[in-house]
Amino acid sequence: MKLLRRKEGPSLDSRLAALLEAATLGEGRLSERAVSGARAVAERAGVRRELSLDHTVAALAGATGSGKSSLYNALAGEDLADVGVTRPTTSTAQAALWDGEGAGPLLDWLDIPRRHSAADPAADPAADSAADQGLSGLVLLDLPDHDSIRLSHRLEVDRLVEQVDLLVWVVDPQKYADAALHERYLRPLAGHRDVMVVLLNQVDRLPPDAVDRCLRDLRRLLDDDGLPGIPVLAVSARTGRGLDDLRGLLGERVSERRSWSARLAADITTAAGHLATADPPQAVEGDGGGALALGRAESGEVEPAGEAQAGAKRMAGAERALTGTLCAAAGVPVVVEAVAKGHRHRAVVATGWPVTRWIRRFRPDPLRRLRLGGLAPKGRPGGEIVGRTSVPAASAVQRAQVETAVRDVGEVASAGLPGAWAVSVRQAARSRARELADAVDRAVATTSAVGTRRPRWWRAVNGLQWLVFAAMLAGAGWLGVLFAMDYLRLPQPPLPTAGAVPWPTVLLVGGALAGVLIALLSRLAAWAGGRRRARRTARALRASIGRVGRELVLEPVEAELDTYARFTEALDLARGSA
Secondary structure (H helix, E strand, C coil), X not given: CCCCCCCCCCCHHHHHHHHHHHHHHHCCCCCHHHHHHHHHHXXXXXXXXXXXCCCEEEXXXXXXXXXXXXXXXXXXXXXXXXXXXXXXXXXXXXXXXXXXXXXXXXXXXXXXCEEEECCCCCCCHHHHHHHHCXXXXXXXXXXXXXXXXXXXXXXXXXXXXXXXXXXXXXXXXCCCCCHHHHHHHHCCCHHHHHHEEEXXXXXXXXXXXXXXXXXXXXXXXXXXXXXXXXXXXXXXXXCCCCHXXXXXXXXXXXXXXXXXXXXXXXXXXXXXXXXXXXXXXXXXXXXXCCCCCCCCCXXXXXXXXXXXXXXXXXXXXXXXXXXXXXXXXXXHHHHHHHHHHHHHHHHHHXXXXXXCHHHXXXXXXXXXXXXXXXXXXXXXXXXXXXXXXXXXXXXXXXXXXXXXXXHHHHHHHHCCCCHHHHHHHHHHHHCCHHHHHHHHHHHHHHHHHHHHCCCHHHHHHHHHHHHHHHHHHHHHHHHHHHHHHHHCCCCCCCCCEEXXXXXXXXXXXXXXXXXXXXXXXXXXXXXXXXXXXXHHXXXXXXXHHHHHHHHHHHHHHHHHHHHHHHHHHHHHXXXXXX
């Protein structure tokens, strides 16, 4: 029989490391608020884990008049907090501790100066009941009112709401639907429902059926806030209704010693969600009407893997279009034509009839005219080309076409990415666009230099031409000697003949005709060779310019896409879904 093991999720340490990695990868690509928020969560988590893990910090938070302080006193078993009805009486947070030994550093980190020990079980029988319910290790905070008219009170609440392990929201029948509570806190903290409790206080003021209606309506509002299943208790600090249930719930959370880790896990998930949907750095983010930095973010969707093949085809098409546009802007057709003409020009110089080939030297080499043939890499480390070619500069239309092709690469590569990463990929496509002109020019100069290589048959034909030319000169010299001897009336030596034609004449006329014929045949071969060389050069230029486009446009894009892939992997791990 096979044993089925439950697959555990990633540890808190690995999720924190993944969140930091995602924040690092998003640096400069995502809004500073999202990145700094993720780093703050990681820093806060690191500090909280180093402090007391045997204590659970629960905070009573609510609006003015909700009865927080009354509940605080009722749970602590003595009047520790001043109680008011219409005005805020809690100006700074204070703590009540059950077995608070070792909680000092934790309260120092929370910056809670006012600390009280709950009633001693030996002196107060009511305290025995609390201890029996597992409250040992509870640190209960009474927070200022979140809707206080004083800004310092609201800032204190915001700070501690981000730090405590367990949030206990206290509402009253009159203001439980207050938009400030739901929009500023409950809705943004929907991802923290495992570490939140809602108390409907002062139910002693309502008839029993009205209590049930308020609870149902409150539950409906919480469901709308994205908090289904969150514990909701009806309590009364004055009559004690529901306090035993509240103590039992707090005792259960404290005894588990897991609220701190659940809170940190929720913070990590929420921060990862903010990174997934963050705007680009240039986008100015508002404060969302005072929403907490740990507010809820919509989960970012990653491009489905099934579209990878279609995306690869689109990228291949964009790469071909970019290469073609760069070739046109670089004057590749002009260079290819010059290669063919230059090949024929040099072929005539190398294999033409020696009597007339020198005239060709007065004609400029088409490649030299474009400063291509003599611009082979030399003179600098790494084979850098010295100077620029004289290929006609790209027209305004061609430059615009290159810019469009570069943008198209960015658009195709960024298709389906979240907004901030789409912007980052498009920027990566243009990041080295200014280097394109010089890099393409160097590629043209280096690649076209191959078109100046002399075929081996030129040397053989050149030797044959000089041999034929020497035969022609020998025939001319022989005839000259015979003419001189005849002019001086000297006796003529025997004259060999080829049939009826004397050999000197054969050498002279045959050498001339052979030289011209070889030159004509060589020119025909050079014309065909020029076409072949032009085709090879065109392919080599396209490949070379394609490498430039890949290096300066596609590789930055691919590097950015790889960064995004690592970012999404880190986010998945941070969310606990890896």
